[in-house]
Amino acid sequence: MFKTKRYLNFLMFASLIGILASCSYDFIEYPAPPPPPDPEDTISFSLQIEPIFNNNDKCTACHKEGFAKGNFTTGAAYNAIVPSLINLTVPEESIIYWHAHPSSDVHTQKKLSLAEADLILFWIQKGALNN
Numbered sequence: 210m211f212k213t214k215r216y217l218n219f220l221m222f223a224s225l226i227g228i229l230a231s232c233s234y235d236f237i238e239y240p241a242p243p244p245p246p247d248p249e250d251t252i253s254f255s256l257q258i259e260p261i262f263n264n265n266d267k268c269t270a271c272h273k274e275g276f277a278k279g280n281f282t283t284g285a286a287y288n289a290i291v292p293s294l295i296n297l298t299v300p301e302e303s304i305i306y307w308h309a310h311p312s313s314d315v316h317t318q319k320k321l322s323l324a325e326a327d328l329i330l331f332w333i334q335k336g337a338l339n340n
């Protein structure tokens with residue numbers, strides 16, 4: 210009886226160690242934000258940022274006039290984005306930047322490219338101007 214109990218305890222302990230050793234967790238490494246833009250660089254909302262939303266219906270497939278999600282079409286995008294989706298204090302926390310970022314798991318539809326996301330972040334860091 211004593212040997213059987215020891216054997217069962219050993220088997221349970223070995224099984225527990227085996228289960229714990231087989232568990233793994235994949236850490237998600239988000240890319241570091243790009244460095245701040247050069248103070249002399251200017252980013253134009255109308256020429257550089259707004260076209261990102263309209264490029265192949267990337268955003269405007271869902272975010273257009275008549276939709277409750279906001280109208281990102283040309284001429285209306287700035288008012289839909291600023292100030293509700295912008296955080297000028299911590300630009301990396303701006304919804305317009307991280308929601309459709311390529312590493313985000315929040316937005317399941319079309320995502321921005323890393324270059325597009327970086328350009329949006331630079332624009333926010335420069336004050337999110339309507340220029």
